[in-house]
Amino acid sequence: MRNAIIFHGTGAHPGVAWYPWLAARLAERVYDVEVPHYPGINADPVAGLLPRILESHRFDEQTVLVGHSGGAALLLALLEHVRVSQAILVAGYCTRPNDSEEPVLQDSYDWDTIRANGGELYFINSRNDPYGCDDRQGRAMFDNLGGTQIVRDDGHFGDYNQVYDEFPLVDRLIP
Template sequence: MSVDKIFPATKAVIVPGNGGGSVEYCNWYGWTRKALNKIPNFQCYLRDMPDPMTARESIWLPFMESELQCDERTVIIGHSSGAAAAMRYAETHKVYAIILVSAYTSDLGDDNERESGYFNRSWQWEKIKSNCKHIIQFGSTDDPFLPWSEQQEVVDKLGAVLHKYQDRGHFQNTQFHELVSAVQDLLQESQ
């Protein structure tokens, strides 16, 4: 019996990007939570994060562990800063999958990003891969905040299944059908 059969995914946790207000009404987060909660025997969680402006790793990762209870049955859906948090979390925790939306690898020369703590050391790509059964990435070449080279680096280093677009910017739309489909596909694989 495979590990996937022993530990199927039972929940998703949406980890938002930094800088937003109430995440329920920000971007596609609330819409996606509602769509995923329609899946039988599956639950999607979305919570306002502590320290929402800087998104410090030292605050977000313990919150993901203790409050959101991300574990080997969890699909972590991380957007922007949330994607950085998902990758750092997966360096030291087993999770069912990470779905990275607008992922990047450096502080982009930004003081707030530098202060978050995610980019002050090398990424542990092999540990991330060994702690995740599945890695999916959504990226867009016209992202106004992230160079494509950094998004491509994440794909290359993690061997992520890439959903590449030219017209989605930073994925700040209000619905995200392709993401819901990606989660549904993962769940079908785990049955």
């Protein structure tokens, strides 16, 4: 059975934004869907968080990973260790996007391994992201990994002050 794991962003949880909507859409298509709660995303150093994530989930070449913001940045570290069919990074980033500490980021990435393990890669970023997780960040990941970069003018794709209950674009990208 195909499985999908949706990783929330910094300070978020599985019940916000478009995560429940996308999980329901994928479940209708017979995906085994997880939307785990990791309060430590971008609060705990990724080196400590990553082993817990690797032990807690099943990853294989039929797995689809979706990450939003800090959850998308987490996918970069995760893809150094697991091979999946598809990874969609929404409002993702690979360098500090603003003045905040970013413990979800690694000092460096093995881009060749991520490229080999990531399957079909998508980077969805917005030119007007208020946190700096913008199209330039998406371009940096695209330049290192290839894949497909999608640029919008749609803020952070969901946040405490941006209602974003559905995300049809992401739904359409997943077979």
